[in-house]
Amino acid sequence: MHDPHSERMSGSETRAAGGLALVFAFRMLGMFMVLPVLATYGMDLAGATPALIGLAIGAYGLTQAFLQIPFGVISDRIGRRPVIYLGLVIFALGSVLAAQADSIWGVIAGRILQGAGAISAAVMALLSDLTREQHRTKAMAMIGMSIGLSFAVAMVVGPLVTRAFGLSGLFLATAAMAVVGIAIIAFVVPPSHGALQHRESGVAKQALMPTLRHPDLLRLDVGIFVLHAILMASFIALPLAFVERGGLPKEEHWWVYLIALLISFFAMIPFIIYGEKKRKMKRVLLGAVSVLMLTELFFWLSADNLHELVIGTVIFFTAFNLLEASLPSLVSKVSPAGGKGTAMGVYSTSQFLGAALGGILGGWLFQHGGLSTVFLGCAALCALWWGVALSMREPPYVTSLRMPLSAEAVREAGLTERLMAVPGVTDAVVVADEAAIYIKLDTQILDRTTLERLVNPASSACEA
Known part of the structure; x- marks a missing residue:
């Protein structure tokens, strides 16, 4: 058992954050590798016009935009891993479809299917399930860095892979990355002990x-x-x-x-x-x-x-x-x-x-x-x-904090008003369902330790 208040990430938290960052990186790499090459190599495809090349470049965004939040909501109900596995399989199938295509319409269909594997929200929710509050910001920063790095690598690797293996080889490489992502979820990311309801990492209807x-x-x-x-x-x-x-x-x-x-x-x-x-x-x-x-x-x-x-x-x-x-x-x-x-x-x-x-x-x-x-x-x-x-x-x-509350503190009348009167606190809301309070504070005016004593002396503050 690790100390719940430890300032160091545990081994399982490090594996979770690192593994999920890699899943994100491989998937975004597959999305972005076509960006620097489709306009030049894609014109060799049957039926290709500049307008259709543009549609192929942006097509993944359509399905990604419309399915991302619904996939996150579904993951709350059936579990994160089934949604992530499904999304990676859909992404791989889209990559294979684009690889087999000999016309621009086949590539467009493959890109639309790639985007339908919208796992971003489910991955972020799983990260919340597997990390303690005080380490969540670090874990999310690791994912943010992996996305930025994958974009940079894609800009360089995309032209090199396409030069060696053509557009079909590029799409097959992205399918392989999705398979690697499935393996990482299965064998590297540790199991979670139930979904955590957390307003800082998922969409709340309210x-x-x-x-x-x-x-x-x-x-x-x-x-x-x-x-x-x-x-x-x-x-x-x-x-x-x-x-x-x-x-x-x-x-x-x-x-x-x-x-x-x-x-x-x-x-x-x-x-x-x-x-x-x-x-x-x-x-x-x-x-x-x-x-x-x-x-x-x-x-x-x-x-x-x-x-x-x-x-x-x-x-x-x-x-x-x-x-x-x-x-x-x-x-x-x-x-x-x-x-x-x-x-x-x-x-x-x-x-x-x-x-x-x-x-x-x-x-x-x-x-x-x-x-x-x-x-x-x-x-x-x-x-x-x-x-x-x-x-x-x-x-x-300001910094966002989420602090667990005792049953007495949840029932306490006027807690948010009392906190809002404290210099440095800019916003606060109690969420009774989570037995927690979310706070925005200016750390140059107020430190967490003082705030912790004000809210719930027995609990430890944790950064969202």
């Missing part, structure tokens, strides 16, 4: 309408929608620009993405540190959106040789990675107490819808106006996002 009516959360949902729309649309145009404007054969694109992602990863870190330390995340967000817009205008107006295209790609990925890393943190800060899981569910749905629209819109713009029209359309989306984000309030710099 929190859905307040989330959909929250102005700043909606601004962030618009942000991730636009960001992934721009990503998908840009990857219809950028690979073709490397070939047509830069004279770079499609087999050589991997080194551009490798350079761009390595530089951009280190370039974005000072801006995140500045935004968090100086509490200026709104300024950082608006600045990054502006840079993204200027980069798209640069691609539109003047990037007509390989040197300029590479520089533009480095700047694009710096702004993109900065926004991709910042937006989930802002959702966590802005969401009301006990509403983070629901807010993240809506946010993820917006992300996948953006990916779908971006692929479809990018392909349509390219077919009707060429490369320049795609870049100009992306710049217009950035301008729209900048206008929406401008009226956002500076986010509260």
